[in-house]
Amino acid sequence: MPLACPSRTIHHSHDAIMRNWKSIMEKVNSKLQMENIHIMQENERLRKTAELLDQENQALLTQLKQRLAVPGNSSSSASNSKSKRSKK
Template identity: 60%
Template sequence: MERLNSKLYVENCYIMRENERLRKKAELLKQENQQLLFQLKQKLSKTKKNPSGSNNDKNLCPSSSASGQS
């Protein structure tokens, strides 16, 4: 019984570490997503302010992203 408890304890520690790692990664992704959304909103507001057509959809994405590369 004690051996089983030890095994479960070790598994639990591993799961807690993995959860913490994933929590940190999720937080970084959330921050990146918020930054990208902010940049997109800025670009969209610039296009609305300049409706002459000089700003088109190609300006919304950097050239590397538009070509499918990141």
Template identity: 60%
Template sequence: MISILQFKASNTAMERQNSELYLRNCQIMMENERLRKKAQRLNQENQALLSELRRKLAAINAKRKPEFEGDMGSSSASDQMEANKRQALE
């Protein structure tokens, strides 16, 4: 049988271990909260950068569109001139 002294010593060791585990758990929860907030800030920053990138790409595409249409127009004009030359030769 376990003596009273052994039981008290065992109980004290368990209480100490329980206290250590409790403190470690509190530290982990605090670190988890800190990391959650950091992840949230990084996500917000990422969303802002993505939005800025999309705005810049839209501006670039808006500038390129008239140039592209102009190139097609000149290409069509040169195609038309070639067709006119062929007709004149026939």
């Protein structure tokens, strides 16, 4: 019965460990890639929502400015009458 060469056994074990390590790292990498894809999709969804909210905010701001610019509108009239009453 021939004796096993210790360096050959060590080399074989090292190769098996490296193959196992590579397999584990490939699985981890795949998982991280999937997480990254989901994060990018969520980021795009949130960006679109933020864009819509900004458009709505700009429209409301424009409406407010238009209402405040109209002479004799109810909000400025009410504030003027209050200030006139407080002066009396």
